[in-house]
Amino acid sequence: xxxxxxxxxxxxxxxxxxxxxxxxxxxxxxxxxxxxxxxxxxxxxxxxxxxxxxxxxxxxxxxxxxxxxxxxxxxxxxxxxxxxxxxxxxxxxxxxxxxxxxxxxxxxxxxxxxxxxxxxxxxxxxxxxxxxxxxxxxxxxxxxxxxxxxxxxxxxxxxxxxxxxxxxxxxxxxxxxxxxxxxxxxxxxxxxxxxxxxxxxxxxxxxxxxxxxxxxxxxxxxxxxxxxxxxxxxxxxxxxxxxxxxxxxxxxxxxxxxxxxxxxxxxxxxxxxxxxxxxxxxxxxxxxxxxxxxxxxxxxxxxxxxxxxxxxxxxxxxxxxxxxxxxxxxxxxxxxxxxxxxxxxxxxxxxxxxxxxxxxxxxxxxxxxxxxxxxxxxxxxxxxxxxxxxxxxxxxxxxxxxxxxxxxxxxxxxxxxxxxxxxxxxxxx
Numbered sequence: 001x002x003x004x005x006x007x008x009x010x011x012x013x014x015x016x017x018x019x020x021x022x023x024x025x026x027x028x029x030x031x032x033x034x035x036x037x038x039x040x041x042x043x044x045x046x047x048x049x050x051x052x053x054x055x056x057x058x059x060x061x062x063x064x065x066x067x068x069x070x071x072x073x074x075x076x077x078x079x080x081x082x083x084x085x086x087x088x089x090x091x092x093x094x095x096x097x098x099x100x101x102x103x104x105x106x107x108x109x110x111x112x113x114x115x116x117x118x119x120x121x122x123x124x125x126x127x128x129x130x131x132x133x134x135x136x137x138x139x140x141x142x143x144x145x146x147x148x149x150x151x152x153x154x155x156x157x158x159x160x161x162x163x164x165x166x167x168x169x170x171x172x173x174x175x176x177x178x179x180x181x182x183x184x185x186x187x188x189x190x191x192x193x194x195x196x197x198x199x200x201x202x203x204x205x206x207x208x209x210x211x212x213x214x215x216x217x218x219x220x221x222x223x224x225x226x227x228x229x230x231x232x233x234x235x236x237x238x239x240x241x242x243x244x245x246x247x248x249x250x251x252x253x254x255x256x257x258x259x260x261x262x263x264x265x266x267x268x269x270x271x272x273x274x275x276x277x278x279x280x281x282x283x284x285x286x287x288x289x290x291x292x293x294x295x296x297x298x299x300x301x302x303x304x305x306x307x308x309x310x311x312x313x314x315x316x317x318x319x320x321x322x323x324x325x326x327x328x329x330x331x332x333x334x335x336x337x338x339x340x341x342x343x344x345x346x347x348x349x350x351x352x353x354x355x356x357x358x359x360x361x362x363x364x365x366x367x368x369x370x371x372x373x374x375x376x377x378x379x380x381x382x383x384x385x386x387x388x389x390x391x392x393x394x395x396x397x398x399x400x401x402x403x404x405x406x407x408x409x410x411x412x413x414x415x416x417x418x419x420x421x422x423x424x425x426x427x428x429x
Contacts, residue, residue, distance in 0.1 A: 053360025082204035150326020201270030246417030290359030
């Protein structure tokens with residue numbers, strides 16, 4: 001990660017301390033008497049002290065925006081992450097979207113069809129100082145039909161294995177397993193010692209498909225398979241590579257790799273089980289790094305990704321990753337120019353600086369002192385991630401619903417891996 005030294009982290013800390021009094025609680029309205037107004041929905045928690053790097057960055061940037069624009073009233077609504085997509089779809093159906101909102105590209109076709117999203121290509125390309133803030137490839141997830149339809153606020157891996165070094169060492173592994181067979185053996189050994197090998201919180205339905213299974217598929221193939229699937233050029237969900245990955249997931253369940261309540265706890269709860277030393281590993285995106293840094297001695301934490309499958313070693317470093325969520329602007333906003341400038345300022349340089357300072361991986365190149373980074377962040381930056389498309393970011397919502405829901409069914413043994421693949425393919429046709 002490229003870094004520049006321009007800001008003092010102490011000043012950021014002071015700003016963050018001011019956040020609770022400056023950022024309104026979710027769903028409330030700013031009490032300023034501004035003559036202009038911008039509205040927004042998001043999933044950045046108002047409980048900053050409990051949030052991740054993106055939450056903290058949002059709070060700090062929002063506080064700065066309000067201080068710098070006293071004539072603007074900001075009305076934003078916080079929606080809990082796991083409920084956000086459902087709420088967004090409901091608002092699209094009623095055509096009641098706010099001026100600024102977050103969306104994944106899977107909803108871009110529906111948003112475009114209903115005239116609820118505006119292209120941002122000209123606004124980005126005409127502002128070189130803004131465009132040059134961003135890392136290479138930051139806008140690629142949101143480029144459709146030659147236009148950019150959203151602003152990125154993160155650029156990160158959807159898949160990181162966080163593991164307890166001491167627990168692995170006690171199980172006889174000085175280093176993380178470098179083959180899938182050894183990984184399975186590790187899970188069996190940890191279970192025999194009375195530990196949860198890999199705690200999973202899939203209550204929100206998205207965590208396993210997005211953070212674990214998506215990359216598991218990439219242990220059997222590369223992005224060319226997904227490109228063929230996405231563009232209807234021959235690939236299907238019933239292909240051997242997808243079914244093999246589903247069978248591997250089902251095998252890990254049978255081996256006892258996961259906790260029994262995997263579909264009853266969420267991602268925040270899975271982290272807590274890991275913090276408490278009850279589980280040796282958990283898998284989530286790089287956004288979980290900030291909370292890990294806050295809650296653990298990071299010298300005891302290692303980072304890895306799923307090891308390669310025998311015969312497919314060439315895919316060893318491929319992970320699902322990218323920008324994921326887009327910051328979108330409603331063309332029906334009362335003041336489109338205000339909405340656009342608000343979005344650009346809110347998710348600009350300050351956002352990136354605070355996110356990076358708190359263990360996050362923003363879409364902009366942060367201007368912070370590299371020596372301030374936690375060793376875990378440094379370790380992350382040294383991993384050779386090869387990003388490939390995130391399925392649930394790119395695929396239509398009708399497919400994603402089955403991708404999510406039926407994974408829970410497969411984890412419980414209610415459907416087979418082949419049935420899981422066929423059910424998704426049936427929706428696609």
